[in-house]
Amino acid sequence: MLRFIVRRLLQVIPTLLLLSVLVFAWLRSLPGGPATAFLGDRATPESVANLERVLGLDQPIPVQYVQFLGRVVTGDFGTSTITGEPVLAEIGRALPATIELSIAALVLAVALGIPLGYLAARKRGGPLDVSTVIGTLVGVAVPVFFLGYILKAVFAVELGLFPPSGRQSVAVDATNVTGFAVLDGLLTREFDASLDALSHLVLPAVALATIPLAVITRITRASVLEVLNADFVRTANSKGLTPGTVRGRHVLRNALLPVSTTIGLQVGLLLAGAVLTERVFVWGGIGTLLADAITLRDYPRLQAILLLGALVYVLVNLLVDLSYAIIDPRVRLS
Amino acid sequence: MTTLLQRKRKRVDDLAGGRSLTQEALRRLRRDPVALTGAAIVGLFVLVAVFAPLIAPYEATQSFPQLQQDLRPGSIPGPQEGFLLGSDQLGRDFFSRLVLASQQTLLVGVLATLIGLVVGMVIGTLAGAFGGWVDTLLMRVTDVLLAIPSLLLAISVAALFASPSQTSVIIAVSIVGVPIFARLLRGSMLAQRDSDHVVAATALGVRRPAVVLRHMLPNAIGPVVVQATLTLATSILDAAALSFLGLGDADPGRAEWGLMLAQAQALLEVRPALALYPAAAIIVIALGFTLLGESLREALDPKGSR
Numbered sequence: 003m004l005r006f007i008v009r010r011l012l013q014v015i016p017t018l019l020l021l022s023v024l025v026f027a028w029l030r031s032l033p034g035g036p037a038t039a040f041l042g043d044r045a046t047p048e049s050v051a052n053l054e055r056v057l058g059l060d061q062p063i064p065v066q067y068v069q070f071l072g073r074v075v076t077g078d079f080g081t082s083t084i085t086g087e088p089v090l091a092e093i094g095r096a097l098p099a100t101i102e103l104s105i106a107a108l109v110l111a112v113a114l115g116i117p118l119g120y121l122a123a124r125k126r127g128g129p130l131d132v133s134t135v136i137g138t139l140v141g142v143a144v145p146v147f148f149l150g151y152i153l154k155a156v157f158a159v160e161l162g163l164f165p166p167s168g169r170q171s172v173a174v175d176a177t178n179v180t181g182f183a184v185l186d187g188l189l190t191r192e193f194d195a196s197l198d199a200l201s202h203l204v205l206p207a208v209a210l211a212t213i214p215l216a217v218i219t220r221i222t223r224a225s226v227l228e229v230l231n232a233d234f235v236r237t238a239n240s241k242g243l244t245p246g247t248v249r250g251r252h253v254l255r256n257a258l259l260p261v262s263t264t265i266g267l268q269v270g271l272l273l274a275g276a277v278l279t280e281r282v283f284v285w286g287g288i289g290t291l292l293a294d295a296i297t298l299r300d301y302p303r304l305q306a307i308l309l310l311g312a313l314v315y316v317l318v319n320l321l322v323d324l325s326y327a328i329i330d331p332r333v334r335l336s
Numbered sequence: 337m338t339t340l341l342q343r344k345r346k347r348v349d350d351l352a353g354g355r356s357l358t359q360e361a362l363r364r365l366r367r368d369p370v371a372l373t374g375a376a377i378v379g380l381f382v383l384v385a386v387f388a389p390l391i392a393p394y395e396a397t398q399s400f401p402q403l404q405q406d407l408r409p410g411s412i413p414g415p416q417e418g419f420l421l422g423s424d425q426l427g428r429d430f431f432s433r434l435v436l437a438s439q440q441t442l443l444v445g446v447l448a449t450l451i452g453l454v455v456g457m458v459i460g461t462l463a464g465a466f467g468g469w470v471d472t473l474l475m476r477v478t479d480v481l482l483a484i485p486s487l488l489l490a491i492s493v494a495a496l497f498a499s500p501s502q503t504s505v506i507i508a509v510s511i512v513g514v515p516i517f518a519r520l521l522r523g524s525m526l527a528q529r530d531s532d533h534v535v536a537a538t539a540l541g542v543r544r545p546a547v548v549l550r551h552m553l554p555n556a557i558g559p560v561v562v563q564a565t566l567t568l569a570t571s572i573l574d575a576a577a578l579s580f581l582g583l584g585d586a587d588p589g590r591a592e593w594g595l596m597l598a599q600a601q602a603l604l605e606v607r608p609a610l611a612l613y614p615a616a617a618i619i620v621i622a623l624g625f626t627l628l629g630e631s632l633r634e635a636l637d638p639k640g641s642r
Contacts, residue, residue: 155608278581
């Protein structure tokens with residue numbers, strides 16, 4: 003087991019190195035060169051020359067790459083051209099908002115997707131199955147940001163059930179502890195603040211959850227269908243196990259293996275979806291940072307989010323692989 | 337050589353009930369309601385795109401004084417005589433723009449998919465055909481590209497252009513497909529490399545490029561075709577997302593659904609139709625390509641014939 007973990011960890015290193023090379027190449031090909039791009043509106047010939055010296059852009063390319071790597075490893079992504087603040091500090095502040103939203107969306111997608119996919123597979127060809135399959139196909143065809151606006155127009159503006167934007171009402175006096183609004187309310191026993199944060203969370207989480215929900219439902223359905231036809235299920239049935247035991251211990255357990263991988267893969271989708279959803283709901287997380295960075299061409303911030311986004315994705319998939327080895331003994335042997 | 341091959345092919349076809357795998361797949365597609373629905377949607381949209389200049393009464397950029405005089409902040413003229421769906425936010429005929437946009441949207445989707453497909457296939461073929469360090473290197477690079485969430489990848493590529501344009505959108509969206517196509521083709525090429533017919537061709541003295549291009553590639557292409565159909569849908573959606581984030585085509589006159597949708601978001605309460613129609617068009621065409629792709633996948637899957 004330990005050897006598997008170590009081997010899998012070592013495999014991540016070349017991926018990360020190559021990623022750094024790609025981001026480095028990306029920096030070099032920014033319009034006007036990295037220095038001009040990093041200075042944004044403040045670029046004058048003198049300041050550009052100055053920054054080029056500071057960034058070491060007058061050095062040979064390999065030396066530049068090593069310096070770049072050194073900066074990245076120590077978390078120095080430069081300062082945002084919009085706010086003049088260190089990019090990493092900005093990201094740190096915005097991160098809880100995005101994590102909260104992503105977790106809410108993922109919980110929603112998993113809690114609905116697995117039962118839905120399972121039920122659809124068991125009643126294959128029935129009305130529930132057909133509508134589930136159609137729903138999953140339509141679900142991935144709807145632009146996330148458009149869905150966000152529709153949810154907002156219907157449930158916030160028309161019906162007034164949920165707040166249209168933001169994470170917290172101004173009227174609620176919430177104490178900030180961790181940056182996770184719902185958790186903070188629970189920690190400080192300000193339950194009205196938690197409730198308020200939750201009601202803000204509903205619409206963006208639903209919008210963000212649609213695509214992962216569609217994907218998880220489909221994979222669960224396909225996986226359960228395959229397992230239902232497997233020999234071991236027939237054996238389990240024919241040796242007289244109760245249907246409940248067969249479903250729980252044999253069908254569901256085996257069918258959920260591919261589903262767990264899929265859930266890991268959704269993290270990348272969530273990050274991309276968060277960029278769009280956060281913009282619609284003025285959420286103030288990483289997505290908002292990124293959207294502003296695009297509008298105002300804040301390259302240091304763009305670079306940091308790009309690199310960290312990929313890093314998180316790689317690490318989450320590593321975790322999924324490791325958990326896979328725990329769930330499925332066959333993985334450990336090979 | 338060819339006659340031998342043809343005779344052999346015929347014999348295998350006869351064994352399979354007189355039909356080749358492709359024919360078998362086509363036969364299954366013709367009976368599949370999902371495939372037919374997808375094909376009908378896509379066919380309809382292609383027809384509209386081809387005949388758009390004939391269907392649309394006006395040019396996409398043409399603005400009308402009689403519409404513009406009724407334009408107010410908070411009010412956009414609705415359907416009226418001569419203007420089937422009313423005005424857009426700049427006093428242009430919304431119906432004409434909606435119809436003409438089919439051309440641009442399909443153009444963006446098809447070109448982005450095609451570029452991704454060609455680049456991905458070159459990489460996949462090289463990796464699958466050569467193996468060894470070429471394979472390792474190319475696959476490492478595609479792995480890294482796959483590790484970057486697709487929209488982030490498209491955003492970072494689009495940001496490399498000093499000013500956004502239709503070209504930058506197409507290129508940014510096409511990058512997303514490259515690692516997917518490369519990996520897929522490489523995988524199915526590898527499966528071909530050790531198969532009997534390839535070994536036989538090599539033993540017969542067929543030269544390596546011919547083995548790769550004539551014997552391996554045609555047999556390995558199935559999954560790629562499926563993926564390309566599905567990618568057509570995601571390309572159109574990704575292009576719309578880029579427009580929404582302000583990385584879309586900067587040409588205000590161009591009619592393209594993603595662009596129109598992004599521009600109309602601010603007007604959702606003034607005139608929802610400006611957002612709803614382009615959105616509906618995007619959803620339906622994306623659904624059409626998805627249905628077609630999914631049913632193609634099932635039709636080409638040999639397991640499905642049982």
